[in-house]
Amino acid sequence: MMETRLWHPVALAASVGAAPLAVTLLEQPLVLWRDAAGRVQAWADRCPHRGARLSLGRVQDGHLECPYHGWQFEPGGRCVAVPALPAFQPPATHCATSHGCREAHGLVWVRLVCDGEDPGLPAFPAEDDAGLRKMNCGPYDVAASAPRIVENFLDMAHFSFVHEGWLGLRARPEIEPHAVQDTPRGLLATGCKAWQPRSNLHAMAAALVEYSYEVTDPYCALLTKVPEAGSTAVAHWRESIGLFICPLTPETSRVWFRLAVADFESPDEKLAAFQHTIFTQDQPVLESQSPKRLPLDPQAERHAASDKVSMAYRRALQRRGVRFGVL
Ligand code: FES
Numbered sequence: 404m405m406e407t408r409l410w411h412p413v414a415l416a417a418s419v420g421a422a423p424l425a426v427t428l429l430e431q432p433l434v435l436w437r438d439a440a441g442r443v444q445a446w447a448d449r450c451p452h453r454g455a456r457l458s459l460g461r462v463q464d465g466h467l468e469c470p471y472h473g474w475q476f477e478p479g480g481r482c483v484a485v486p487a488l489p490a491f492q493p494p495a496t497h498c499a500t501s502h503g504c505r506e507a508h509g510l511v512w513v514r515l516v517c518d519g520e521d522p523g524l525p526a527f528p529a530e531d532d533a534g535l536r537k538m539n540c541g542p543y544d545v546a547a548s549a550p551r552i553v554e555n556f557l558d559m560a561h562f563s564f565v566h567e568g569w570l571g572l573r574a575r576p577e578i579e580p581h582a583v584q585d586t587p588r589g590l591l592a593t594g595c596k597a598w599q600p601r602s603n604l605h606a607m608a609a610a611l612v613e614y615s616y617e618v619t620d621p622y623c624a625l626l627t628k629v630p631e632a633g634s635t636a637v638a639h640w641r642e643s644i645g646l647f648i649c650p651l652t653p654e655t656s657r658v659w660f661r662l663a664v665a666d667f668e669s670p671d672e673k674l675a676a677f678q679h680t681i682f683t684q685d686q687p688v689l690e691s692q693s694p695k696r697l698p699l700d701p702q703a704e705r706h707a708a709s710d711k712v713s714m715a716y717r718r719a720l721q722r723r724g725v726r727f728g729v730l
């Protein structure tokens with residue numbers, strides 16, 4: 404399935420208000436706006452009349468008005484008024500290009516091409532767990548391809564270096580054996596363990612933290628952390644983090660993290676600050692990687708047995724025929 408037929412996150416749902424919002428997905432300029440029913444509309448950011456950017460227009464009486472000649476478009480994209488010709492009834496062909504649009508996980512999701520079966524959103528089971536608080540961090544605009552960012556998220560061998568003192572220690576860099584399996588949509592890795600000095604906001608002491616990773620979509624990934632049975636870790640360490648990436652261009656991305664944590668006390672800013680610290684440790688290394696597109700040719704980069712999850716991810720991209728952001 405080509406990437407244009409999958410759902411991708413494009414904006415925080417809360418950022419789509421009364422004014423049209425310009426965003427980009429897979430190099431396509433889009434305009435988001437909220438109709439009178441409160442539903443988000445996602446259209447090509449181009450007026451069918453003379454090509455002006457609809458995102459420069461305004462929302463009036465439940466219609467999006469083009470900034471150039473004031474043509475008005477209703478939800479779904481049909482043109483309902485041409486002000487220069489008040490008596491004119493625009494035909495159905497005078498319409499803006501509208502795309503599939505949903506709100507979920509605090510984000511607006513867009514599917515550019517809606518023919519065929521709906522593939523569904525990326526997996527994030529913690530969403531339905533009332534015992535976990537959800538919040539989003541981001542967006543982060545990153546000069547790296549979406550696949551490089553996913554691979555970084557799935558990579559445990561960098562913890563002891565990039566996140567030294569936080570998610571890893573230089574003195575304990577070894578990766579223990581873990582299980583990775585290919586799944587129809589991506590991969591599942593379980594039993595991933597890391598010795599973490601400060602695995603989250605509340606960590607009082609270092610602990611062996613067990614992870615699982617799941618990938619169901621090319622540019623998203625899910626991490627679930629559980630303390631090892633019998634460790635002294637307290638229950639509130641259980642957490643899930645969704646990595647949701649909007650591929651802007653093949654070499655630039657907009658990134659959100661959705662946190663699902665058992666901590667209902669800490670203020671949002673504190674939770675976001677921890678995630679911010681970790682990601683801003685990753686960002687310069689990610690942006691330094693060359694080539695920016697992830698090479699799928701197995702000979703293009705050297706691999707070690709500790710790269711099992713990354714290799715499964717590359718196989719998944721190959722299996723799914725992903726082209727955007729890969730070499
Ligand atoms: Fe949009 Fe003319 S270009 S109304």
Ligand code: CO
Binds near residue numbers: 561565566681685
């Ligand atoms: Co990292």
